[in-house]
Amino acid sequence: MKHLLAIEKLSRDEIEAILDRAESFAEVGRRDIKKVPTLRGRTVVTLFYESSTRTSSSFELAAKRLSADLVSVKAAGSSVDKGESLKDTVATLSAYDPAAIVIRHPYAGAAQMVAGWTEAAVVNAGDGKHEHPSQALLDVYTLRRRLGSLDGRRIWIVGDVLHSRVARSNLIAFQRMGAEVTVCGPPTLIPRGIEELGCEVSHSLEAIGEADVVYALRMQQERMSESFVPSLREYAATFQIDTRRLNPRQLLMHPGPVNRGVELSGEAIDSPQSLIVEQVAAGLVVRMAILYELLAGGERPAPVPDEESSPTPIGQPA
Amino acid sequence: MKHLLAIEKLSRDEIEAILDRAESFAEVGRRDIKKVPTLRGRTVVTLFYESSTRTSSSFELAAKRLSADLVSVKAAGSSVDKGESLKDTVATLSAYDPAAIVIRHPYAGAAQMVAGWTEAAVVNAGDGKHEHPSQALLDVYTLRRRLGSLDGRRIWIVGDVLHSRVARSNLIAFQRMGAEVTVCGPPTLIPRGIEELGCEVSHSLEAIGEADVVYALRMQQERMSESFVPSLREYAATFQIDTRRLNPRQLLMHPGPVNRGVELSGEAIDSPQSLIVEQVAAGLVVRMAILYELLAGGERPAPVPDEESSPTPIGQPA
Amino acid sequence: MKHLLAIEKLSRDEIEAILDRAESFAEVGRRDIKKVPTLRGRTVVTLFYESSTRTSSSFELAAKRLSADLVSVKAAGSSVDKGESLKDTVATLSAYDPAAIVIRHPYAGAAQMVAGWTEAAVVNAGDGKHEHPSQALLDVYTLRRRLGSLDGRRIWIVGDVLHSRVARSNLIAFQRMGAEVTVCGPPTLIPRGIEELGCEVSHSLEAIGEADVVYALRMQQERMSESFVPSLREYAATFQIDTRRLNPRQLLMHPGPVNRGVELSGEAIDSPQSLIVEQVAAGLVVRMAILYELLAGGERPAPVPDEESSPTPIGQPA
Numbered sequence: 001m002k003h004l005l006a007i008e009k010l011s012r013d014e015i016e017a018i019l020d021r022a023e024s025f026a027e028v029g030r031r032d033i034k035k036v037p038t039l040r041g042r043t044v045v046t047l048f049y050e051s052s053t054r055t056s057s058s059f060e061l062a063a064k065r066l067s068a069d070l071v072s073v074k075a076a077g078s079s080v081d082k083g084e085s086l087k088d089t090v091a092t093l094s095a096y097d098p099a100a101i102v103i104r105h106p107y108a109g110a111a112q113m114v115a116g117w118t119e120a121a122v123v124n125a126g127d128g129k130h131e132h133p134s135q136a137l138l139d140v141y142t143l144r145r146r147l148g149s150l151d152g153r154r155i156w157i158v159g160d161v162l163h164s165r166v167a168r169s170n171l172i173a174f175q176r177m178g179a180e181v182t183v184c185g186p187p188t189l190i191p192r193g194i195e196e197l198g199c200e201v202s203h204s205l206e207a208i209g210e211a212d213v214v215y216a217l218r219m220q221q222e223r224m225s226e227s228f229v230p231s232l233r234e235y236a237a238t239f240q241i242d243t244r245r246l247n248p249r250q251l252l253m254h255p256g257p258v259n260r261g262v263e264l265s266g267e268a269i270d271s272p273q274s275l276i277v278e279q280v281a282a283g284l285v286v287r288m289a290i291l292y293e294l295l296a297g298g299e300r301p302a303p304v305p306d307e308e309s310s311p312t313p314i315g316q317p318a
Numbered sequence: 319m320k321h322l323l324a325i326e327k328l329s330r331d332e333i334e335a336i337l338d339r340a341e342s343f344a345e346v347g348r349r350d351i352k353k354v355p356t357l358r359g360r361t362v363v364t365l366f367y368e369s370s371t372r373t374s375s376s377f378e379l380a381a382k383r384l385s386a387d388l389v390s391v392k393a394a395g396s397s398v399d400k401g402e403s404l405k406d407t408v409a410t411l412s413a414y415d416p417a418a419i420v421i422r423h424p425y426a427g428a429a430q431m432v433a434g435w436t437e438a439a440v441v442n443a444g445d446g447k448h449e450h451p452s453q454a455l456l457d458v459y460t461l462r463r464r465l466g467s468l469d470g471r472r473i474w475i476v477g478d479v480l481h482s483r484v485a486r487s488n489l490i491a492f493q494r495m496g497a498e499v500t501v502c503g504p505p506t507l508i509p510r511g512i513e514e515l516g517c518e519v520s521h522s523l524e525a526i527g528e529a530d531v532v533y534a535l536r537m538q539q540e541r542m543s544e545s546f547v548p549s550l551r552e553y554a555a556t557f558q559i560d561t562r563r564l565n566p567r568q569l570l571m572h573p574g575p576v577n578r579g580v581e582l583s584g585e586a587i588d589s590p591q592s593l594i595v596e597q598v599a600a601g602l603v604v605r606m607a608i609l610y611e612l613l614a615g616g617e618r619p620a621p622v623p624d625e626e627s628s629p630t631p632i633g634q635p636a
Numbered sequence: 637m638k639h640l641l642a643i644e645k646l647s648r649d650e651i652e653a654i655l656d657r658a659e660s661f662a663e664v665g666r667r668d669i670k671k672v673p674t675l676r677g678r679t680v681v682t683l684f685y686e687s688s689t690r691t692s693s694s695f696e697l698a699a700k701r702l703s704a705d706l707v708s709v710k711a712a713g714s715s716v717d718k719g720e721s722l723k724d725t726v727a728t729l730s731a732y733d734p735a736a737i738v739i740r741h742p743y744a745g746a747a748q749m750v751a752g753w754t755e756a757a758v759v760n761a762g763d764g765k766h767e768h769p770s771q772a773l774l775d776v777y778t779l780r781r782r783l784g785s786l787d788g789r790r791i792w793i794v795g796d797v798l799h800s801r802v803a804r805s806n807l808i809a810f811q812r813m814g815a816e817v818t819v820c821g822p823p824t825l826i827p828r829g830i831e832e833l834g835c836e837v838s839h840s841l842e843a844i845g846e847a848d849v850v851y852a853l854r855m856q857q858e859r860m861s862e863s864f865v866p867s868l869r870e871y872a873a874t875f876q877i878d879t880r881r882l883n884p885r886q887l888l889m890h891p892g893p894v895n896r897g898v899e900l901s902g903e904a905i906d907s908p909q910s911l912i913v914e915q916v917a918a919g920l921v922v923r924m925a926i927l928y929e930l931l932a933g934g935e936r937p938a939p940v941p942d943e944e945s946s947p948t949p950i951g952q953p954a
Contacts, residue, residue: 029415033359035387041669043697054410057389061361061414064387069671069700071693084893088905092690092892095916096697097665256410257402269406280413347733351677353705372728375707379679379732382705574728575720587724598731 001297003115003122004290006131007169012176019141021289022282028065029285038296039068042099047089048125049075049105054256054280055125055134059102062287071096086110087117094118099295103127108165121294132165135255136173138286142279143213144177146251151178154210156202158184158239159217159263160228162191166255167217171199182211185239188228204238205245215253216241219263232262243267251275319615321433321440322608324449325487330494337459339607340600346383347603356614357386360417363438365407367393367423372574372598373443373452377420380605389414404428405435412436417613421445426483439612450483453573454491456604460597461531462495464569469496472528474520476502476557477535477581478546480509484573485535489517500529503557506546522556523563533571534559537581550580561585569593637933639751639758640926642767643805648812655777657925658918664701665921674932675704678735681756683725685711685741690892690916691761691770695738698923707732722746723753730754735931739763744801757930768801771891772809774922778915779849780813782887787814790846792838794820794875795853795899796864798827802891803853807835818847821875824864840874841881851889852877855899868898879903887911 001014028034044063048056051074063070073093084092086105093101094117101118103111104125111124111131126132143150155174161167161183174181175198182200183190195201208214219235229235242265246252252264252274260266269276319332346352362381366374369392381388391411402410404423411419412435419436421429422443429442429449444450461468473492479485479501492499493516500518501508513519526532537553547553560583564570570582570592578584587594637650664670680699684692687710699706709729720728722741729737730753737754739747740761747760747767762768779786791810797803797819810817811834818836819826831837844850855871865871878901882888888900888910896902905912 031359034361034415035359041667041671041701043670053391057391057411058414061387061389065359069697071697073689073693085896088892088894088896091913092916093693095913096694096920097670097917256406258406260403260406277409277413280410281415284414349677352679352733353677371709375709375729376732379705379707383677574724576724578721578724595727595731598728599733602732 001293003111003124004133004294005111005115005122005124007133007136007173007176008131010133010176012178015137015140015173015176018137018286018289018293019144021292022137022141022285025065025285025288025292028288029281035065035067037067038292039063039066039099042068042295043071043096044068044100044102044291045071045073045093045096045098045120046102046125047073047075047093047104049103049110050126052104052126055104055283058280058283059123059125059134059287062284062291065284065288066291068099068291071098086113090114090117094120100291123290123294126165129163129165129168131169133169133173134283134287134290135166136169137290138279138282139170139215139253139255140173140177141286142253142275142282143251145278145282146275147212149178150174153179153212154182155179155213155215156182156184156208156211157215157217158205158208158241160189160219160223161185161194161217162189162228163220163223164217170215171197175199179213184208185217186229186235189223205241208245209247211250213251213253214241214246216263218255218257219259232259236262239263240265241268243271246271246273248273253279256280319611321429321442322451322612323429323433323440323442325451325454325491325494326449328451328494333455333458333491333494336455336604336607336611337462339610340455340459340603343383343603343606343610346606347599353383353385355385356610357381357384357417360386360613361389361414362386362418362420362609363389363391363411363414363416364420364443365391365393365411365422366443367421367428368444370422370444373422373601376598376601377441377443377452377605380602380609383602383606384609386417386609389416404431408432408435412438418609441608441612444483447481447483447486449487450573451487451491452601452605452608453484454487455608456597456600457488457533457571457573458491458495459604460571460593460600461569463596463600464593465530467496468492471497471530472500473497473531473533474500474502474526474529475533475535476523476526476559478507478537478541479503479512479535480507480546481538481541482535488533489515493517497531502526503535504547504553507541523559526563527565529568531569531571532559532564534581536573536575537577550577554580557581558583559586561589564589564591566591571597574598637929639747639760640769640930641747641751641758641760643769643772643809643812644767646769646812651773651776651809651812654773654922654925654929655780657928658773658777658921661701661921661924661928664924665917671701671703673703674928675699675702675735678704678931679707679732680704680736680738680927681707681709681729681732681734682738682761683709683711683729683740684761685739685746686762688740688762691740691919694916694919695759695761695770695923698920698927701920701924702927704735704927707734722749726750726753730756736927759926759930762801765799765801765804767805768891769805769809770919770923770926771802772805773926774915774918775806775851775889775891776809776813777922778889778911778918779887781914781918782911783848785814786810789815789848790818791815791849791851792818792820792844792847793851793853794841794844794877796825796855796859797821797830797853798825798864799856799859800853806851807833811835815849820844822865822871825859841877844881845883847886849887849889850877850882852899854891854893855895868895872898875899876901877904879907882907882909884909889915892916 100121102123108128108130115122184202418439420441426446426448433440502520736757738759744764744766746763751758820838
C-alpha cells in the first residue's frame with residue numbers, strides 16, 4: 001500500500017491489517033510514554049484547504065507520537081492562497097522530501113491528483129464529497145472493538161447523505177466488513193440511485209429499531225439556505241436521534257463536531273450507548289496505524305498475530 | 319493539587335512550592351540544553367478561545383521544554399467555531415488522553431467547568447474577568463526574586479481593575495504572600511465593594527509614593543467606546559505611570575502587552591526599575607513549574623530545600 | 637558572524653562557508669533520519685509580520701531538523717496586533733532566551749533594528765523592499781550545484797525589480813559570486829539608477845538569449861491596481877518567460893509562489909530546465925546552514941574541506 005486515497009480500493013484484509021496495527025498503538029496509548037520512535041527524523045506534511053481542528057489535530061498528534069517532524073500548512077490565509085496552484089504547492093512541499101502528505105481539499109479527486117505529483121505517501125483526509133477513508137477506518141475500528149465483528153450487523157446512516165464523504169466512505173467500509181447498511185434522510189438529502197451501492201434506503205426513522213448501530217451525520221447550517229430542508233427545526237423534528245427514538249441496546253455514532261439539538265439530542269450524545277468519544281480516541285490510533293502501514297509497513301515483523309486467515313465473505317462493494 | 323483553577327484556592331505554602339520549583343527550572347534555563355525529559359511521551363493540550371500570543375507561547379514553550387507532545391487548538395477560526403459546545407470540544411480533546419488541558423476562555427468559570435468534564439489536569443490560562451492564576455504566580459515569583467519576600471510590601475495596582483482578571487488574581491496572591499495592596503483608578507474602573515477583599519482604594523496617583531511596587535494594568539481600547547473613560551488621552555493624563563510619577567526605588571510591573579504612551583510612558587517601560595521583561599522570563603519557568611507540579615508532582619523528591627516551615631502570617635484573602 | 641541581516645555585508649568567503657555547510661546538510665537530507673542534534677534544548681523563534689508559508693515552513697523545518705524547540709509567532713491576528721510595538725514584542729520573546737529570532741517584516745531595516753534589541757542571533761527573512769538574504773543564498777547554492785561556479789555567468793533578473801527584495805539581494809549575491817547581472821522589466825518596474833549597482837538594464841526580452849540563467853520575479857496582483865503595468869495580460873504578453881523565449885540550455889529560476897500564466901508559462905515551469913523545485917529543497921538545507929553557522933559555528937571542526945583559498949575576484953557590490 002503506497003497511498004491511502006479511498007476505502008473503495010482497500011480489501012477487507014487490508015482494512016483488517018490497519019485495524020490490527022491500530023490495536024497495537026492503543027496499547028502504546030495506555031503506557032506512560034505514549035510514543036514510539038518509528039518515524040524519527042522523517043517528515044510528515046499536513047496540507048489542509050478546509051479547516052478541521054478535529055482531523056488535523058488527530059493526524060498531527062499521530063505523527064508526533066510516531067516521532068516524526070511535522071510541517072503543518074493551513075491553506076486558508078496562507079500564501080497557498082496567493083494564486084499558487086495545488087500542483088505547485090505540492091511540488092514545493094515535496095522538495096522537503098516528506099515521507100507523507102496528508103491532504104484535505106474541497107475537490108473530489110484532489111488526493112488522487114496529489115499522489116501523481118509527489119514521491120511521498122499521500123493520505124486523503126477528505127476530498128470534497130468523495131471520500132474520507134481514515135474516518136471510515138476509525139469507525140470500523142470503534143465498532144469492531146465493541147461488537148467483535150461487523151458481520152451481519154445492521155447499520156443505519158442518518159442525515160445528509162448527499163453531501164457527505166463520510167457517508168460514502170463508511171457505507172463502503174461497513175459493507176466490506178460484512179454489515180448491512182441502510183441510509184436514511186429526507187429525499188432531498190439522499191443521492192439518487194444510491195441503492196446500487198448495495199444499501200437500503202429509508203425516508204423515515206420508523207423502522208430504525210432494527211438497527212444495531214445508528215450513525216448520524218453532521219447537518220451543515222449552509223444546507224438550510226440552499227433549501228435542502230425547510231429548517232433545522234423541521235429537520236430535527238423528523239430526523240433527530242434522541243433517546244426516545246433510540247433503544248438502549250443500539251449504539252450511536254457521529255463523526256463530529258456535533259450540532260447539539262439538531263441531528264442529535266443532548267441526552268443521546270451523553271448516553272452510555274454513544275461511542276462519539278471512543279471514535280475520537282480511535283481516530284488517533286488508527287491514524288498512527290495508517291502512517292505506520294504506509295511509511296514503515298515493509299519493515300514490520302507482524303507485531304500482532306494476523307487475524308485468522310478467515311474465509312469470511314468480502315462485503316459486496318459498489 | 320489536581321488542577322490550577324484559581325489563586326483563591328491556593329495556600330501560601332502551595333504558592334511557595336510552585337515558586338521553588340520554578341527556581342529549579344530557572345537553573346535549567348541557564349544551561350545550554352534548556353530541556354528536561356519529565357513529560358516525554360505525554361500530551362499537553364492548549365485550548366485558546368481568545369488570542370494571546372504571549373500566554374499561549376509561554377505555555378507551549380514550557381510544555382516543549384518539559385519534552386511533552388503539544389496539541390495547540392486556537393478556537394477562533396477552527397471547527398470549534400462550528401457550533402460545537404465547549405463540553406463536546408473538551409470531550410473530543412480528552413479522547414487523546416492528554417496529561418493537561420490549558421484553557422483560555424472569555425467566560426468566568428469556564429476552566430472550572432472543564433475540570434468537571436475531563437480526566438486531564440486543567441490549567442486556567444484566563445477565564446473572563448475571573449482569574450488568571452499563572453499570571454499572578456509569575457508576578458509573585460518575579461517580586462520574590464527581587465525583594466526576597468513580599469511581607470509588608472506595599473503594592474499599587476493601577477488602571478482598569480474592573481475588567482481585569484489579572485488585577486483580581488494578583489490582588490489575592492499579593493495579599494496571601496503578605497503584601498498590602500492598594501487598587502487605583504477612576505471610579506468607573508474600580509469595582510464597588512472591592513475593599514471587602516482587604517485592599518485600599520485610591521482614585522488618584524497622589525499617594526503613589528508610598529508604593530514599593532507599581533503594577534499597571536493594560537488599558538483596553540474597547541473600554542473607550544464603552545465610555546468608561548472620556549478618552550485614552552484623558553486617562554493617560556491622570557493615570558499614566560511615567561518617570562516623574564515613579565521614584566527610582568519603586569519597581570514597575572505590567573502583564574503585557576503594553577500600550578506605550580497610554581498606561582505607561584516609553585521611558586518608564588525602558589527604565590531599569592521596570593520588571594516587564596523579567597515577568598515574561600518568569601512566565602516560562604513558572605508555567606514549567608505549574609505543569610510539573612500538576613503532572614509529575616507526586617513523583618518528586620524535593621529538588622529545592624523547603625523554605626523554612628515558617629510561621630509567617632498568611633495574608634488575609636477575601 | 638553574529639546575525640544574518642543582509643547579503644550586502646557578506647564576503648564571498650562567508651557566502652561560500654554557508655554553501656559548504658549546506659552541502660553537508662544535503663547529505664543529512666539523503667539519510668533515513670534527516671535530523672541532527674545540534675540545537676537540542678535551544679529555542680528558535682520565528683516572528684512573521686507578513687504571511688509566507690514557504691519561507692516560514694522552510695525555516696521551521698530547518699530548526700526542527702537541527703532539533704531546536706520552536707516558537708512560531710504569526711503576527712497577523714495575534715496579540716502582536718494589539719498595538720504592541722515591535723521593540724516590546726522582541727523584548728518579550730527575548731525573555732525566553734532564544735538562540736535565534738527569524739523575522740519577516742514589511743519595513744526595510746526592521747531586522748537590523750531587532751538585532752539591536754536582543755541577545756539572540758537575528759535572521760532577516762525579508763524586510764520590506766530591502767533584503768531577503770536567505771533567498772539569495774539558496775539561489776546561489778542552487779546555481780553552484782548546477783554550474784559548479786557562477787564566475788562569468790550571465791544572469792537575467794526579469795520582472796518587478798522595483799518592489800522586490802529578492803531582486804536586490806540576488807543582484808548583490810550573484811555579482812559577488814562572479815556573475816554578470818542584467819535586470820529586465822518595464823521602465824515603471826525598474827528602479828532609477830540601478831545601473832550604479834553594477835548591473836545592465838534592459839526593457840525588453842529581445843537579448844535574453846545571452847543569459848545562462850533567467851530569474852523571473854513574482855508579479856504581485858496589487859501592482860495592477862497601482863497601475864505600474866496596464867494589466868497582467870499586457871505584462872505577460874511582453875515579459876512572460878515561456879518555452880519559446882527560453883532556449884533549452886538556459887536555466888530558469890523563480891522565488892515562488894509562481895503565478896502560472898503570468899510571469900511564467902505553465903510549460904516553462906514544468907520544463908526540465910526549471911530549477912524551481914530545487915530552489916525549495918535548497919532553501920531547507922541553506923537555512924539549516926544559516927542557523928548552524930550563527931548558533932554553532934564557533935564549535936565546528938570544518939566538516940567539509942575548505943574551498944581552495946582561491947584568489948577569485950570579489951564581485952563588485954554597490
